[in-house]
Amino acid sequence: MTYKQVKSLKEEDFKRLCTVLKRDLNQMLEVVRSGDRHKRLYWATCKTQLGRPIINDIQ
Template sequence: MTYEQVKSLKPEDFKRLCGVRPETFNQMLEIVRSPSLAKQKTGRPSKLTLEDKLLMTLEY
């Protein structure tokens, strides 16, 4: 599932899927996003968005 599909879930279902509340997910996303903006991008661009990468990590 992608983040676009998951973000419309009820908070209880969101937590059941990835283990954190949507508010916590957004806080984690801001923490991950801040250093990634400063990095210089090299190589092939990622097909996954940062939201999808975080969601995949939490689901694993």
């Protein structure tokens, strides 16, 4: 079954296929996406802080 076919399924057929309601799946995806966003911001901050001492030593 293709992505387009799954996306266009009715609520009950989607649940039968994925064992989760569409709205529950969307809520789970929101949580995962927000976690990824925080992780990216954390690592971006770490990288900039790691680079500061090197730049200060060069100057």
